[in-house]
Amino acid sequence: MSNNAAVAGDGREIGRAQALQARAAGIEPCVHMNPVLLKPESEHGAQVVVQGTVTGTADARRYHALKAALMPRVLESFGRLGQEADLILVEGAGSPAEVNLRENDIANMGFALAARVPVALVGDVDRGGVIASLVGTWALLPAPGARAHQGFQRETGWAALGLVPWFEAARLLPAEDSVSLDSTPAMPAASTGRAIKIAVPRLPRISNTDDLDPLRAEPDTVLDLVPPGRALPGDADLVLLPGSKATRSDLEALHREGWALDIQAHVRRGGWVVGLCGGYQMLGHRVADPAGIEGPPGETPGLGLLDVETVMSEGKRLVRASGHAREGGEAVSGYEMHMGETTGPDTARPLVTLASGPDGARSGNGRVMGCYLHGLFAADGFRRAFLGRLRRRETAGIAYDALVARAR
Structure with missing residues (x-):
């Protein structure tokens, strides 16, 4: 599960x-x-x-x-x-x-x-x-x-097979499910100067949380997973909306918790916002589900930060994908896993171009953006360039795939 x-x-x-x-x-x-x-x-x-x-x-x-x-x-x-x-x-x-x-x-x-x-x-x-x-x-x-059973313990009559040593590097690996987020502390930034602060609202049906791992592992960032009942921090550089298994339900939670107002205030202060998959859908004017794909039929107002809207439909897009960022040309790769189609004027400014075509949307000032590509921030070049634009300075940077491979 x-x-x-x-x-x-x-x-x-x-x-x-x-x-x-x-x-x-x-x-x-x-x-x-x-x-x-x-x-x-x-x-x-x-x-x-x-x-x-x-x-x-x-x-x-x-x-x-x-x-x-x-x-x-x-x-x-x-x-x-x-x-x-x-x-x-x-x-x-x-x-x-x-x-x-x-x-x-x-x-x-x-x-x-x-x-x-x-x-x-x-x-x-x-x-x-x-x-x-x-x-x-x-x-x-x-x-x-x-x-x-083949092993354990004197009281049972089973033979002891051995001990598995503590595996410290496991913290670098993608978590099995969002339950692990409850016990995952933010990694402290080790660089000189103020760290890049990334706020992520902990939505009830948050999914694909491994999208956060490359950002969490960066030495120049602090990732703040904000639980229900707490406002999004006003000093965040970036608000990231991750994937969701129930987009409309999580969008309603975003409004109910007051996080929608926090995000709009964040944008007025000049902050950046990124939405991935379900989070991307939330950035538009509305998410409509006329056929009741994710629950009761209906529609939910979005954040209105991108001039797009999403309509849920039968059929799920499941595909591995690769391409490049539209702004800097950095290589990206990952996979798409979503239901629904997002359309609107801001899709004329896609975030990435994949082999299948353009994906995502950006606002006119370039500070609000989203796309359907999971794994976007695992691309070292894209992540380094994006974080650099947040602060207008070089970031330390890591080789994320190599980091995970060493933890095997």
């Missing part, structure tokens, strides 16, 4: 964590690495993506009933991967001891027993109570599941 997603090589979507694991293994990500992906759309429901394709939405009760029908697709993906790989590591979701979810389980012991694979139980000593967690899990497992 995650709203951080990526586009696999065949143009379908998988969880961002699985794409990162494929990169660590040195292979191309494919949909069979994440046969079932749940993307939360509200407090009660999630979009169900099966082998990279959206199949509908479901609340917890309906999804629980769907799992038995999904198991053959999961086993099919496991079999497909087994034809190409010497070793498959299957990552469970949640806990194998969640007895309330045991019926029709496809993500833990249910899958392990169906696929006849050995199981290793891993505990996190950093969180405390690890011995009780391991022994309690053993006590709650049914006999077949307990026999499937």
Whole structure:
């Protein structure tokens, strides 16, 4: 379950964590690495993506009933991967001891027993109570599941397999989901002079938060993820609106929290604003959803900072993309993952040009901009040039992809 997603090589979507694991293994990500992906759309429901394709939405009760029908697709993906790989590591979701979810389980012991694979139980000593967690899990497992385990602990009779050392460099890697944002501090700027301050409103359905990571890693920036109930800082150089799994709902939250007024005041002070994907859609005059693609049919007023508007429609654009920035010509690459089409006069000033054509829009003074390209700020040249324009000075700059590669 995650709203951080990526586009696999065949143009379908998988969880961002699985794409990162494929990169660590040195292979191309494919949909069979994440046969079932749940993307939360509200407090009660999630979009169900099966082998990279959206199949509908479901609340917890309906999804629980769907799992038995999904198991053959999961086993099919496991079999497909087994034809190409010497070793498959299957990552469970949640806990194998969640007895309330045991019926029709496809993500833990249910899958392990169906696929006849050995199981290793891993505990996190950093969180405390690890011995009780391991022994309690053993006590709650049914006999077949307990026999499937290959290791741990004197009380259970399982053999100890070893210790996984603390991995400090993990903080440099893209997070699995937005939950990790709660415990991710801003990195202090190490350069001389005042740091570039970037404010990001923490929207309820924020998605693809790995777009923030390259900016957070820069030594000359401080990224302030602003929680509900707190105003956007008045001394920010840039307000960044990230992607959203429910654009209209998050746009309503932007107005409800008073952040829309904060952003408009920020622009009047000469500040910069960037919107990515759903955040780009919010910058226009309105976001309309006449067919009820993301929820009840209707439309929501946008921020009115770009002379564009967005209409949601059936069909999701999923494609890897590369091109260059229109202003400085720096190379950019990433992927598009969105529903809806954005049109209007300001699209005549696109932010980037991709192989498929121009993408995005810029205001007349160039301080408000947005586009659909996820991964925009991972491009070192573009990020360095953009941050330099914010301050009219050179920034320290990092090689972001090399930084992530060293953390593998």
